[in-house]
Amino acid sequence: MAKNGNAGGRPPIYKTPTCLQKKIDEYFANCPDKRTILTKMGAFDVPAPTITGLAFFLGFESRQSFYDYENNEEFSYAIKRSRLRIEREYEKLLCTSTPSGAIFALKNFGWKDKQDLDLNAKGINIVVGTDEDKELIEGV
Numbered sequence: 001m002a003k004n005g006n007a008g009g010r011p012p013i014y015k016t017p018t019c020l021q022k023k024i025d026e027y028f029a030n031c032p033d034k035r036t037i038l039t040k041m042g043a044f045d046v047p048a049p050t051i052t053g054l055a056f057f058l059g060f061e062s063r064q065s066f067y068d069y070e071n072n073e074e075f076s077y078a079i080k081r082s083r084l085r086i087e088r089e090y091e092k093l094l095c096t097s098t099p100s101g102a103i104f105a106l107k108n109f110g111w112k113d114k115q116d117l118d119l120n121a122k123g124i125n126i127v128v129g130t131d132e133d134k135e136l137i138e139g140v
Contacts, residue, residue, distance in 0.1 A: 027057045
């Protein structure tokens with residue numbers, strides 16, 4: 001294994017977690033990615049941080065390289081926190097009139113929009129269907 005911890009690959013972009021965190025903070029403070037908000041008072045550009053925008057700003061050539069830094073114990077905290085900050089921005093968009101893009105993005109963060117129903121009430125199994133369905137279920 002090479003001195004830099006890579007198995008002969010490209011040297012790491014960031015030598016310390018502090019350097020990485022400084023650059024992450026710079027991205028969020030001066031986010032170059034914007035979205036336009038239309039109001040009665042006019043149009044306003046607001047920061048719109050994204051994973052790909054952050055990865056590009058940090059100098060990575062792909063999202064995967066960005067995610068790979070999360071696997072390094074030294075850099076894991078900074079990467080996880082930055083992802084959480086972006087996830088928070090998408091969560092805020094759920095309260096807008098068109099949240100479908102935010103919903104899609106949050107699903108990529110592991111969110112689910114399904115309901116789990118527990119049909120067991122006080123130990124009694126509720127079976128819905130015909131006697132034939134019941135035989136099929138019991139036969140399994």
